[in-house]
Amino acid sequence: MAEDNREVTNLPFLRVVTPFLAAGTDLTGAHVALIGAPFDGTTSFRPGTRFGPERIRSVSYGLETYSPLQDAELSPSWLADVGDLELPLNDTARALEMIEEAVAWLAARGLRPLLLGGEHTVTVGAVRALAGRYPDLVVVQLDAHADWRDEYDGDRLSHATTVRRASEVGGGRRVIQIGIRSGTRQEFQEAAARGDFYPGVGPAVMEEVGKSLAAAGVPVYLTIDIDVLDPAFAPGTGTPEPGGWTSGELLVGVASWARSLPRLVGADLVEVSPPVDVSDITSIIGSKLVRELALLLYQASLRWQ
Amino acid sequence: MAEDNREVTNLPFLRVVTPFLAAGTDLTGAHVALIGAPFDGTTSFRPGTRFGPERIRSVSYGLETYSPLQDAELSPSWLADVGDLELPLNDTARALEMIEEAVAWLAARGLRPLLLGGEHTVTVGAVRALAGRYPDLVVVQLDAHADWRDEYDGDRLSHATTVRRASEVGGGRRVIQIGIRSGTRQEFQEAAARGDFYPGVGPAVMEEVGKSLAAAGVPVYLTIDIDVLDPAFAPGTGTPEPGGWTSGELLVGVASWARSLPRLVGADLVEVSPPVDVSDITSIIGSKLVRELALLLYQASLRWQ
Amino acid sequence: MAEDNREVTNLPFLRVVTPFLAAGTDLTGAHVALIGAPFDGTTSFRPGTRFGPERIRSVSYGLETYSPLQDAELSPSWLADVGDLELPLNDTARALEMIEEAVAWLAARGLRPLLLGGEHTVTVGAVRALAGRYPDLVVVQLDAHADWRDEYDGDRLSHATTVRRASEVGGGRRVIQIGIRSGTRQEFQEAAARGDFYPGVGPAVMEEVGKSLAAAGVPVYLTIDIDVLDPAFAPGTGTPEPGGWTSGELLVGVASWARSLPRLVGADLVEVSPPVDVSDITSIIGSKLVRELALLLYQASLRWQ
Amino acid sequence: MAEDNREVTNLPFLRVVTPFLAAGTDLTGAHVALIGAPFDGTTSFRPGTRFGPERIRSVSYGLETYSPLQDAELSPSWLADVGDLELPLNDTARALEMIEEAVAWLAARGLRPLLLGGEHTVTVGAVRALAGRYPDLVVVQLDAHADWRDEYDGDRLSHATTVRRASEVGGGRRVIQIGIRSGTRQEFQEAAARGDFYPGVGPAVMEEVGKSLAAAGVPVYLTIDIDVLDPAFAPGTGTPEPGGWTSGELLVGVASWARSLPRLVGADLVEVSPPVDVSDITSIIGSKLVRELALLLYQASLRWQ
Amino acid sequence: MAEDNREVTNLPFLRVVTPFLAAGTDLTGAHVALIGAPFDGTTSFRPGTRFGPERIRSVSYGLETYSPLQDAELSPSWLADVGDLELPLNDTARALEMIEEAVAWLAARGLRPLLLGGEHTVTVGAVRALAGRYPDLVVVQLDAHADWRDEYDGDRLSHATTVRRASEVGGGRRVIQIGIRSGTRQEFQEAAARGDFYPGVGPAVMEEVGKSLAAAGVPVYLTIDIDVLDPAFAPGTGTPEPGGWTSGELLVGVASWARSLPRLVGADLVEVSPPVDVSDITSIIGSKLVRELALLLYQASLRWQ
Amino acid sequence: MAEDNREVTNLPFLRVVTPFLAAGTDLTGAHVALIGAPFDGTTSFRPGTRFGPERIRSVSYGLETYSPLQDAELSPSWLADVGDLELPLNDTARALEMIEEAVAWLAARGLRPLLLGGEHTVTVGAVRALAGRYPDLVVVQLDAHADWRDEYDGDRLSHATTVRRASEVGGGRRVIQIGIRSGTRQEFQEAAARGDFYPGVGPAVMEEVGKSLAAAGVPVYLTIDIDVLDPAFAPGTGTPEPGGWTSGELLVGVASWARSLPRLVGADLVEVSPPVDVSDITSIIGSKLVRELALLLYQASLRWQ
Numbered sequence A, B, C, D, E, F: 001m002a003e004d005n006r007e008v009t010n011l012p013f014l015r016v017v018t019p020f021l022a023a024g025t026d027l028t029g030a031h032v033a034l035i036g037a038p039f040d041g042t043t044s045f046r047p048g049t050r051f052g053p054e055r056i057r058s059v060s061y062g063l064e065t066y067s068p069l070q071d072a073e074l075s076p077s078w079l080a081d082v083g084d085l086e087l088p089l090n091d092t093a094r095a096l097e098m099i100e101e102a103v104a105w106l107a108a109r110g111l112r113p114l115l116l117g118g119e120h121t122v123t124v125g126a127v128r129a130l131a132g133r134y135p136d137l138v139v140v141q142l143d144a145h146a147d148w149r150d151e152y153d154g155d156r157l158s159h160a161t162t163v164r165r166a167s168e169v170g171g172g173r174r175v176i177q178i179g180i181r182s183g184t185r186q187e188f189q190e191a192a193a194r195g196d197f198y199p200g201v202g203p204a205v206m207e208e209v210g211k212s213l214a215a216a217g218v219p220v221y222l223t224i225d226i227d228v229l230d231p232a233f234a235p236g237t238g239t240p241e242p243g244g245w246t247s248g249e250l251l252v253g254v255a256s257w258a259r260s261l262p263r264l265v266g267a268d269l270v271e272v273s274p275p276v277d278v279s280d281i282t283s284i285i286g287s288k289l290v291r292e293l294a295l296l297l298y299q300a301s302l303r304w305q
Helices: A049-062 A092-108 A122-133 A162-171 A185-194 A203-216 A247-260 A281-303 B049-062 B092-108 B122-133 B162-171 B185-194 B203-216 B247-260 B281-303 C049-062 C092-108 C122-133 C162-171 C185-194 C203-216 C247-260 C281-303 D049-062 D092-108 D122-133 D162-171 D185-194 D203-216 D247-260 D281-303 E049-062 E092-108 E122-133 E162-171 E185-194 E203-216 E247-260 E281-303 F049-062 F092-108 F122-133 F162-171 F185-194 F203-216 F247-260 F281-303
Strands: A032-037 A079-085 A112-117 A138-142 A175-178 A219-225 A263-270 B032-037 B079-085 B112-117 B138-142 B175-178 B219-225 B263-270 C032-037 C079-085 C112-117 C138-142 C175-178 C219-225 C263-270 D032-037 D079-085 D112-117 D138-142 D175-178 D219-225 D263-270 E032-037 E079-085 E112-117 E138-142 E175-178 E219-225 E263-270 F032-037 F079-085 F112-117 F138-142 F175-178 F219-225 F263-270
Touching: A032 A049, A032 A092, A032 A281, A049 A079, A049 A112, A049 A263, A049 A281, A079 A092, A092 A112, A092 A122, A092 A263, A112 A122, A112 A281, A122 A162, A122 A219, A122 A263, A138 A162, A138 A203, A162 A175, A175 A203, A203 A247, A219 A281, A247 A281, A263 A281, B032 B049, B032 B092, B032 B281, B049 B079, B049 B112, B049 B263, B049 B281, B079 B092, B092 B112, B092 B122, B092 B263, B112 B122, B112 B281, B122 B162, B122 B219, B122 B263, B138 B162, B138 B203, B162 B175, B175 B203, B203 B247, B219 B281, B247 B281, B263 B281, C032 C049, C032 C092, C032 C281, C049 C079, C049 C112, C049 C263, C049 C281, C079 C092, C092 C112, C092 C122, C092 C263, C112 C122, C112 C281, C122 C162, C122 C219, C122 C263, C138 C162, C138 C203, C162 C175, C175 C203, C203 C247, C219 C281, C247 C281, C263 C281, D032 D049, D032 D092, D032 D281, D049 D079, D049 D112, D049 D263, D049 D281, D079 D092, D092 D112, D092 D122, D092 D263, D112 D122, D112 D281, D122 D162, D122 D219, D122 D263, D138 D162, D138 D203, D162 D175, D175 D203, D203 D247, D219 D281, D247 D281, D263 D281, E032 E049, E032 E092, E032 E281, E049 E079, E049 E112, E049 E263, E049 E281, E079 E092, E092 E112, E092 E122, E092 E263, E112 E122, E112 E281, E122 E162, E122 E219, E122 E263, E138 E162, E138 E203, E162 E175, E175 E203, E203 E247, E219 E281, E247 E281, E263 E281, F032 F049, F032 F092, F032 F281, F049 F079, F049 F112, F049 F263, F049 F281, F079 F092, F092 F112, F092 F122, F092 F263, F112 F122, F112 F281, F122 F162, F122 F219, F122 F263, F138 F162, F138 F203, F162 F175, F175 F203, F203 F247, F219 F281, F247 F281, F263 F281
Parallel strands: A032 A079, A032 A112, A112 A263, A138 A175, A138 A219, A219 A263, B032 B079, B032 B112, B112 B263, B138 B175, B138 B219, B219 B263, C032 C079, C032 C112, C112 C263, C138 C175, C138 C219, C219 C263, D032 D079, D032 D112, D112 D263, D138 D175, D138 D219, D219 D263, E032 E079, E032 E112, E112 E263, E138 E175, E138 E219, E219 E263, F032 F079, F032 F112, F112 F263, F138 F175, F138 F219, F219 F263
Antiparallel strands: none
16 A cells, blocks of 8 residues: 555545646635545446546546637646545445545645546545535436435445435435437336436537536536447447547537536546446547546636636 | 257257347247348458357347337347257358248248348348248349459459349349449449349438338338448458448438338348447447337338238 | 245246256255356455356356266256345345255255255355265365454455355364465464465375375365366456466366365355356356366265165 | 468568469569558557458459449559568567558559558658658548557557657648547647648548549548547447448448549558458458559559659 | 569569578479468467468568577578468368468478468468378377367368368378377367377477388378467467477477477468467467477488488 | 645655555655656557656555465555656656756655666666666566667657666676567667576576576666566557566566565666556556565665665
C-alpha cells in the first residue's frame, strides 16, 4: 500500500496516484476534483471496473488539454486529482459510506466532484453526499440498462439497482434516464409510467434535457455509464449491450451542455473495465469524456453556485 | 465426446450443450428449436466459426430475456435448445446431409428451426430441408458478400457459393440479397440482372421487404451472415468487410419484421467466429440477434402455419 | 437461466452444462462426479474465475480420453458431470452452504466429488461436507500462496483465508501445504512452526506425501490452486506468482499418486481464470489436470471405501 | 536482411516483400506503384506503425480485386508493388530523404506513387518529391489531428508537425484539412484563419472538395491518416481519437472522387499500427482503402497527365 | 493473387513472399531451400497453421544470422527461400501431390528442402518425394502426439494419421518418435511393440539418436511439430499438450546434431499457428528453429551427399 | 502533463506517479530510491518499453511486501519512489544526460538508485553517474543479448551498443556478462577473448559471481534485461530470445546475492514492454524482481558504504 493523501484531505482512505492529464494535486484554488472509486464488488457478468480509474488516467496522456468541442482547456489551476479511494470489495454498504464521506468532504470545500468508477453502484454514494447539500438535486443517467430493479439476486445494493436506490435518496428524487435499451419488462413498464424516460435515443434528447434543466436552474448530477455507447465503441465494460450510441453522438450530446450550461454540481463516469477492453479504446473515450465533464463542471462553477 | 441427445430426438449426431438463455431442452410444446451447426470446413481466410454456437450460448447469460424492441419475452415454454450437431469438418456433403436431416426432423414435428453456424455453407442444408416442406420458400440473405459464385477454388460447396446453391434447391428459388458490398464483377452484374439485390443498404430496405413478404404470405427463410455488420461491430468473423451496417441498424431492421410479421418458417445466424472476436462483442450481438430471431419465429408461428 | 437438473439431483441450484470430455450425465453407476462452482466473489486482484468451469469443459475436447501418465482412460460408465452450481456472488457464506449441501448430497450417494472452481474459497464448502463423513480427513494443498490469514481486509471468508478456514473445520484438521512461495512473514513463521509445510518444492515432495498418506490410509482431499504453476504455464489466474512449477512437474507429481494411491475421497481444481488467460493454455492444463484427478479418484474408489 | 530490389529500381534500400493483392512486381507498363515506408521513429504515444505495410499487404488476400464502389478492378497490368524501403528509425531527416529519392525515382518513370506508412512523417518525403515535379501540388489531408505544430518536444520533424512541414515545401503550399477533431487551441485558431479547414465533418465535404479540385485541374496529393476514423473502426493506430468517421463514411467519400476524378498524382495511407490493432480490423480497412486509392490513381492516370 | 515464381522454378503454384532472414531468392549455388506449405485443411481443434510460414518469416528479422549454438552463420550464398505453395485447403490429396512435386523438384536440383507448415499432414508429401530419392530414408519425429492413427473421423489423410502415413511410404519405413505424450491407448501400445518410441523425454535422447543415425549414415528427414514444446513455450499451435519440453531443451537437442551431424536430407517445422499465438513467441521460437535447421541441413550437405 | 516533483528533488523533469508497492514518496531516511526512465527511442524490433515503469508499479499491488526468498520485507521507512523522468524519445544523448543527472543527485544524498526502464540504453546514464562516485564500479549484466556492438545502423547510442558504451565509461570498466545467448559472431569472439562472459548459464554462475564480488568488496551495478528470461516467462519485451532462464532460476540467482551480499550501489531492470506482454506476466515478474532488488540494495546499504 502506497503513501496516502491524508495530510491533504483528512480522509484516511485516499491514496496517491499518477494524476489525470493536466490535473494538479493541490486543492487550493481548485473548482473541480477528480476522485477514483475503483469498486466492482457486485458486478455480475464481466468484472474488472476496479481498474478503470488507473487506466483512464494513464491513457489521458494521449489527449490534448484543449477541447475543440467546448473551445476550452484543462488547467491545473482549477482541476485537482485527489487520487483513489481504497474501498472494500466485499462490503458494498461500507464502500458507499466512504464514497459519500469523501464526496461530502470535497463539496464542503466548494469543489465539484468528478467520480471515476468503478461499477455503477458508486453513484449512490455520490448522490447521497450531494443530496444533503442540494435537496432538489436531479440525477441524469446515460446508460444502456435501466438499473431500476428493486433487488438483484436478493441484493438491494447492486449495479442493477443503482438508479432506483439513487432515486430514493432523501425520500424521493427525480431521475432522467436517457439511452436505455435493456431491462426487464417491469422496468420498462414502470419507466413509461414514471416519465423522464428516453429509451434508445441520442444527442438531440440530451441537448433538450440540458436546456430544460438550465432553464429550471436545478442542481444536476450527471452519471454516464460507458455502456450507453455501442460495444463497438466501448467493448471494455461489464455488460455490453449492442445497438447503442456512437462516441461521436455522445460527445456531441455532452458538448451541447456546454452551450445550455445546466447547474452541474457533480458527475461521474462508470463501468469502464480495462481487463476486457481492446486496444484501450474504451479507456480512451472514457478519458476524453472526463476531459469534457471536467470542463462542464468548471464552466458551471463559474456561472452557478 | 459427451452424452448425446438421441433418446430425445432420434438423431444420432446431436450432443447436449449448455442451453441458450431461457431456452428449455424439452421439445414438448415448443414452437421454436435452436440447433447448433458448428461447421467451418470450407472457410478460406480466418477459420473458427465452429466455435460460434458455444460462445453465442455462453454470452447469452448477460442478456435480459425481455426484448424492448419487440416488447416480448423469451420463455422455455415455447423455445427449446436441442444442442449441437456433430459434423465432419472434412466432408461438406455429409455435413449438409446431416443438417438437412435434423432440420427436416424438427420441421416435421412442427418446430421452426433456428440454426446457429458455423460457416454460411450450413444454410444450404436447412434450405433443402424446408424447401421439401414449403415448395415456394423464399430465402432472404443479409450479408456483406454475394456468395453467388458457381464454384470457388474448384469447389461447388463452399462459403463463397452458398447462396447460389441455396437458390438452386428444388430447381430454382427466389433469393433476396440485402447489404451485399463485396463480390466479383460477375456476381454484381448477374445480381443486377436478376433483381432482388440491395447492395449496401440498411434497415429501410429490410422493413420494405418484410412488408412485401408478409403481404404475399409466402414462407420465408432468413439467413443472417454476421458480416453484414461493419467489422467495428462484428470483428469476430471470417472475412470482415469494412463499410457495413451498425448493430443498431440491423436490430432496427429485424425489429421491423416484428411489426410486418412475414411468414418466417426458419432462420439462421452464421459466421460468428469467436477465436478472432474481441472482448466477445461479436458473440454478444450474435446472441442478441438469436433472441430477436427466436421471438420473430415464435410470433410467426402464432400467426402463420 | 437454463433448465436445471433438479429432477436428477434434487438440488434446486444446479444447471445443465456442456459436459466434460467423456463424462456422462447419468449418476447411476458413477464413481466420480464433476461439479462446477463458478464463484469469485472475494477475489481481490484479477477477477474472472467464475468462468473457469465452462472453459475447462470446453477445451477438454482437444484432449484424448487416455492418460499415458496413468495408463488409464476416462469413461462415462464411472464419470458423471452434474453441471454447475448457481451461486450468489455477493454472499460468500450462502455460496459455501450451497457447495457444502451439493457435495454432501453427492458423497451420500457414494460419489467422489471433483469440484471445478471458482476461487479458492469454494474449497471450504467441500471440506465441510466431507469432514462430516470422514472425521479424520486430511487436506493437501498445492498452491503458490499460503492462504492462511485469519482475515483479509476484515473478511474471514476470503481467498486469502481459505486454507486456514479449511483447517478449522470440525475443530481442527491437518493441512499439508506444498509449493507455497508467497505470504506474509507471519504466515511463513506460523507454517514453519506448524509443520506440514513444503515451500517452493516440486514433484518429489508430492510423491513422498502421497506414499505416506497411502500408508496411513487416511481419507484425503486434494485441492490444487492452479497458481502453484509458474505464470508462464498458467497466466490465466487471479494472482500469478513467478517462480513456480512447470506443467510437467505438476503432472509428474499427480501421476505419482496413481502409483502410491492414497485414499482420495474428493478433490478440486481452483483459480483458473479464463478472462486473463492467453490462448487458453491455463484452461488446457486445467482440463488435463481434471482428467488426471478424475482417474485418481476412480482408482481410489476401487481400492478404498 | 533479405535480397533487395536494386536491379529493378536502382534504389539500394528497397527490399522484396509479399506483394499486395493482385499487384505485380514488374514496373513495365505500370501506372501505379505501391511502396512501403515502415518508419515510426518519432511516434509518441503508441508505437508500431513500422509494421503497417507488411500487415496491410498480408490481409489483402481476404479482399476481392473488384471494387463495387468504383465498378473497377485491380490488375497487375497497371499496379506494381515495389516493396519496402529500409529506413533508419533514429534518423528522421535521412529517412525522409530516402522516401523523397524513391518517390522521385518512381514519378520520373511516370508512376503514380501510393505510399504505405509508417507514421505520418513519411508524407513529408513524398510531398517534397512530387512538389519538385508539380509546383502547384495541393495536399489534401484526412486526419483526426491537425499535425500543424511548429515543433513538438523540440523536434521539427515529428508526426505532430507533419502537415505544417508539408505546407512549407517549396516555399508554401495549399493544404486542405478534413476531419480534424484534435489539436491545440493555437492550431485550431490558425486553421480557422487560414481556411481550407473542415473539422469533424464527413463525406459530403470530401465530395465537394473533390469536385472543386477536379474543376481546377490542379495536381493533388491525398494523405489519409487512418485515425480520421473513429477508434471503433480503426483501433490499431498510434493516437486514437474518439468521435471520428465510420468506415462507410470514409469509403463513400473516397468513392466520390472516382466520379469527380481530381488530378491525383500521389497518395498515402499512414498510421496503421498492427501491434495495437484488434482482430486486424484496422489493417483490413487500410487494405480496402489501398485498393480504392490504387484505383483512383489509375483512373486519374488515364485522364490526367 | 500475387506474381508467381514460375519462371524461377517451373512450378506453377509458387508465389513470391518476403523471404526469411538472410535467405536469398536465387537457387544458383544454393544448398538449402526454404519452401512454405501453408495448409491446414484437416485441423480439428484450433485452425490457423496456414498463416505459419508468413509469420515465421516476418519475425525472423528480430534474429541474428549467427547461431552461437552451432557457431555458424546463415548466408544467402547457400540458403534460398523459394516462397509459398498455393495449396487447396479442401483437397488434402491434391495438396500433398503439390508438395511432393515441389520437394522432388528441389531435391532433383541438389537442394535440401526445409518445409514450413502448415499442419503436420504436409510432412507426408515431403517424405514421399524424398523416399523416391533415398529408399532407406528414416523419419525422425519430434512431437507431443503420436499421430499414428489409421484414420481419424473416417479420414485417412489427417493431422492425426500423418506419421502412420509417412511410415507406409514406399512399403514401410522406419520412424523414430521422440517426445510423444498424447495418444490413444492403442497408439501407445503399438508404439511400445514397434520400438523407436521415446515418450516424454528430452534432449539426451535426441543427442543419442543423432549419434546413432550419423554412425549408420542413413538419410534422415527430421520433422518437428512445434507442440513437442510445452504450451508455455509454444501456445500458438493447434493442439497444445501440457507437460512438454522447454525451448532451451529443444534447442540443445537440435544443436547436438550439429556435433554428431547425421545425414540430414530434408526437414520441416509444422503446426505453428499465429492466430492463437501470444506476443509471437511461438513464431519466434519457430523462426529460431528454422535458422538452426537450415544450418544443420547446410552442414550435412557439405559432409554427405 | 502532471504536477512535477521539483520541490522534492530539485530535478525539473520528474513527475509524480502511483508509487510502487509499499514505497513512500519521502526521501528523508530513505536508503533506496526507485526512479522510472520510460525511454525507448532506439528500440528496433518491438517498441513499448516506455510503458514499463507504469505497469510494473501497477501490478505490484498483487505482491506481498514480504519476500520468503530473502526473509525480509519492504518498508516505506527505507524505500522511496521518486517518480518518472520525463525523457525526450528522439534525443538519446539528452535522455542519458537527464538520467545521469538524476542518478547523481540521488547518489549524492546517499540513496542507492533502482532504475526502471525503458530500454537498455538507460543503463549508460546510470553507470556514468555512479562511476563518478565509485571509480572501480563493476557492471554485472544479466541479458540474452551481448549488446556489445560498436554501432548499430550507424548509431553509437542504441540498445544494441549499451553494454559496450557502459564498459567505456571513465576510460574502461569491468563488465561481467551472464546469460548471453544471442549476438554477432564478432561479439561472441571478442567476449571469449575478454573473459567475464558466461553465455547461456544460470543461477549457479550468478551465485559464484556474487560471492567473488562480495569478497573483493568492489562497488557493483547490476543491470537485468528481462529478456535474460525465456520468452515463455517474459513475452513482454522488445526482442524475445528463446532458450532462456526460467523465472525461478532468476529469482534463485538474485536471492543468492542476499546471502553473499556484494557491495551493490545501484541496479536497474530494463526492457519490460507492456504493450506486447500477455496477461501482465512480464510486468509481474518484473515487479517481483524490483522487490528483490530493492531488498538487496537495502541490505547492501546496511553493510557497505
